[in-house]
Amino acid sequence: MNPLWACILLPQLALDGVMRQRIEPTEPLVLLGGPPQRRVLQAVNPAARALGLKPGQLLSAAQALTRGFASADYDLAAIERWQQFLAAWAYGFSAQVSLHYPRCLLLEVGSSLGLFGPWPHFEARLRRELGELGFQQRITLAPNPVAARVLANVHDGLAIGDAAELRAALEPLPVDRIGLPRETASALARMGLRSLQQLLALPRDGLARRFPAELLRHLDSLLGERALALEFYRPPDRFDARIELNFEVESHQALLFPLRRLTADLAAYLAGRDSGVQRFTLHLEHRNRPASQLVVGLLSAERDPAMLLELTRGRLEQLQLPAPVLALRLEARELPAFAPQHRQLFDERPQQSLPWEQLRERLRARLGDEAVQGLGVRADHRPEQSWQAESDRRTPPLPSVGPRPAWLLGEPQPLAEAGLLILAGPERIESGWWDGGDLRRDYYLVQTRSGQRAWAFRPVGGRGPLQLHGWFA
Template sequence: MLWACILLPQLAMDGVLRQRSDSETPLALLSGSPQRRVLQAVNPAARALGLKPGLSLTAAQALTHDFATCEYDVGQIERWHRFLAAWAYGFSAQVSLHYPRCLLLEVQSSLGLFGPWPSFEARLRTELAALGFQHRIAAAPNPAAARVLVNVGDGLLASDAHGLQQLLAPLPVDRLGLSATASSAFNRMGLRQLRQLWELPRASVARRFPAEVLAQLDTLLGQRPLALEFYTPPDVFDTRIELNFEVASHQALLFPLRRLTADLAAYLAGRDSGVQRFALHLEHRTGNETRVQIGLLSAERDAGMLFELTRGRLEHQQLPAPVLAVRLVARELPAFAPQHQQLFTERPQQNQPWEQLRERLRARLGDEAVHGLGARADHRPERAWTQEPIAAALPTSAPRPGWLLAEPQALQEASLRILCGPERIESGWWDGDDIRRDYYVVETRSGQRGWAFRPVGSSGPLQLHGWFA
């Protein structure tokens, strides 16, 4: 087997920065009592000012006032940890949160789908960078060894037991995951590396140290399995972004909106599902929150499309008060069936699936502006259709043009070519609007295909009634 460990060294800071549009501003996360606030984490911009974790807020303000502060929220760290586990679930069915701020993935069974490990690793890094999380990745035959290796360096790979022993042998004792007491005792004995521990008699180690020491050493070599509880993604997506200031315009809400829809898309991809209905909650300082409902006619999970649809709905919403926080909740997560596409697509930058175009039009123009067509039991072309909900489909019938003209127009073109016909339509005697026509499928000199008729018994020019696509 092959296990990957993804270490998230700045999970708390990354979780805050990805929700802020001014991510380059110096920022420090604070913890501790109200009497003594301490800098728990700082971003690179704050570190450049001389700030560092462990510094008291008073001392930091003595150095500079040019930095923002935010609360170090342990609950938020856990939430981001689980969000990334839901993302990782799209790459492996065995994802574990066994270690703090780490993701364990069994990747051997996924190599056939995502390619060899270098390609797989590159994809993991690309998506993590797009999500806005710093990371280190290592892989080993067992999860405990992968966790130790990622703590030592980034990009380490032990593909088999022999390679694992070579990588583990020179590691310092204090990097093996042993207790501080055991590591200190080994150092006092002059045992600095793991290879020296392997040379010790097991019986002697068992007598002088707790059983956990030998258990950890055996686990690193894969001789003792590590009990893991595997993660299962929840059935509800619920994410909230608290804004740094009151927002009164739709334009200023686009950044948190883009982040929320991107997170939703990543979550949906992880659990291999789509979303058909979700709600955007806009929280205000006073009064009830504003709720924007977004409904789709079919399940989708493309981040760009979800953002465009939500933005279109939001722009039609009148904000009763400035917004302090934005929350996105999706409870209906049906199965997602990807659209089948051709292997070679001409001019892909100009192509757009009909489902996406339909949803964009509904978001921009409103639900009432986009409708479908339904068939009516009448042979007369002008009365053979009716407006229906957009999900309705016309039944199959004889070839009919997709564009029916409001009024027939005379065709005067001399080089007109008749492709098929006539098809006689004679109906309407019961309501006084009787028609008797012979219809033909014609082709013009430019290659356009039309639907034209001539009244029965008439010798005049053909009357164009519609165009085929």
């Protein structure tokens, strides 16, 4: 199969990264850059643009127009972090993800169409998930990564699958939109060259004499005649994200919005690397005192965003905040492989019921880690000593012994023998001489007159009625 490359251009990555952390995304917002004495508007959201603000405007001029907007720094380091986060998300769709171009993701998707369906369905899923994550996008498809990136400059949604169609789409492009350095594009414009078609019509040897060798290499890569060397992204082995709040927060309820965003980002990151999380730490940062830490431990690896939010929320509500919170940071280092639960084709559970795994973790989050216990076996033949409470579901296999009841009585009780039918036995159990709990019993599998099956015993050499010790389901 011929390779197909998708380019996801993120035109407002810095602005989207800030807006997705704000409770009111419709509030006018600008990003500021430049020295303190000359602050300049680098990006504005639609609400700020409606007030007459625009990129490149001085902050002083913007404040002369209106004061009704919020501001944040144009942070290049934050842009890099968001691009890395989105690369981890894209890794779930392709093993070949590249950050070769700034504010852009390149994905080889030709080999993924068999898994995610034809390109229109695949593209719709990419757009839907990016929208849920809070990022605007432009997406194009082409036979090579350079062409996909160049086409994203002037198109959104264009999909080209072969070389002949690619050339027809590229030739009308202006020379200043085909990815050339600004100096080279200006020199070509002064020569009267306006489109790529005119540029391609010139002799190659003439272009080689007048311009650096990078021009011809770029044109060859653009047309798919020369492969572009790409370094492919590999997701890190840990997740670490932080949200700084706009004001000091003193209530748990006000922390839910940033917490929902952090757990959703963690789930997207885990889905990209096909792993789950079994333990993570939520740091609540305060002013002039150490951060509070909330450790969330799970019995099995999970990655469902709603479940991660619910479990963290349940534990957070039990935490007494020692001081107002200025920022939240979520860190996850234990990222084991994720094995989805096997489900039946037709779910017969009532509509409002929960799977056991989700119910167990919700109870642990609400009641505490030690409040929910499982049952495990112990290497002891005495029925009263053969089980133990365990917090982890992973228990050793049951030993090969005779039938055992699911319901064991706390104290044996005399069993009326009228109409009693003995189905199996006796099975003699002699044990416990070493710890003072010596017992010698003969156990029988019996059936009562009403059809119930029970487990009963009589002391070895003893007389009298059978002692009921358990019921079978």
